Amino acid sequence: MSLLTDYVAGNRRIVLPVAEALLRVVWPYRVPGASTSLEQTGTAVLAAFWPLVEQAHRETGELAREYYDAEREARTGLPPVPFFLAEHKRDWLAEKLAEPLIALHRDPSDARAADLAGAAVREVQAGGRRTIQRGVEADPVALGWARVETGGSSCAFCTLLISRGPVYKDAESAGESNAYHRGCDCRVVPVFDRASFPGRDQYLAAEKEWVKATRAAKQNGTDPINELRKRLQSE
Structure with missing residues (x-):
């Protein structure tokens, strides 16, 4: 383990x-x-x-x-x-x-x-x-801390925050990433190497999903978070 x-x-x-x-x-x-x-x-x-x-x-x-x-x-x-x-x-x-x-x-x-x-x-x-x-x-x-999901799947809001990776060093830089909804199973992990940290695969996958969602939102004139939600629900 x-x-x-x-x-x-x-x-x-x-x-x-x-x-x-x-x-x-x-x-x-x-x-x-x-x-x-x-x-x-x-x-x-x-x-x-x-x-x-x-x-x-x-x-x-x-x-x-x-x-x-x-x-x-x-x-x-x-x-x-x-x-x-x-x-x-x-x-x-x-x-x-x-x-x-x-x-x-x-x-x-x-x-x-x-x-x-x-x-x-x-x-x-x-x-x-x-x-x-x-x-x-x-x-x-x-180097900072990253948000990782530990329950098998995450909502659109959490996926967005996971997609930012290890960019948080303090409460000010974290901003809305300190928000957790009821039943949220996201955890915070310390990052000492951006090329290797717990949840890095999650971060990279979430980043790809967010890029696709923002591209679709631009094409459709819609909200990126709604596009991300639709993508996650279809999987």
């Missing part, structure tokens, strides 16, 4: 149990006609979510740190470079939960409850993603 494969498997072992626990917390709030106010629901959900998310966020960060060090040693032969795990704050989680909480209060359904739990899961996943990004920023031999 590759270092990336091991990392992804370890990440799932952390995320799946916490996702189930988050759903158990939020499931009672999907019942129509609940007597609690939005503020009461938000306070209760945040109080229940925070310890679960905070611990899992730290665990995904620790796992990402181990993966970064292993990848760095395998690619460069160098020892680890000092950097800290990505931090997380209760207020940040509250901010991410605000919109799905409002949606659940307006529409207490299974789908809205799952959306709320999904927003918290994205914060758990962010522990690993941000830790690797922090490592790249602190590492003088890292």
Whole structure:
């Protein structure tokens, strides 16, 4: 197994149990006609979510740190470079939960409850993603980081971002590439050699798809992302 494969498997072992626990917390709030106010629901959900998310966020960060060090040693032969795990704050989680909480209060359904739990899961996943990004920023031999898909297929938005390859060195250069939709299985990998890095074949394939999509969009007068979506759906 590759270092990336091991990392992804370890990440799932952390995320799946916490996702189930988050759903158990939020499931009672999907019942129509609940007597609690939005503020009461938000306070209760945040109080229940925070310890679960905070611990899992730290665990995904620790796992990402181990993966970064292993990848760095395998690619460069160098020892680890000092950097800290990505931090997380209760207020940040509250901010991410605000919109799905409002949606659940307006529409207490299974789908809205799952959306709320999904927003918290994205914060758990962010522990690993941000830790690797922090490592790249602190590492003088890292060329950047790349986005890779780990679930077998990706949506048009993710394919577009994968097609950019290892062009990201910090949060400013990443821009929208720090965005991850619900259920997104994209990971962040450090790049020490542009000719050889985890997910390079993905990057090259996605780049070809994006070139074809932009060419078709120019010919048809359409949106390139819609052309890419059509190409992916036809495969």
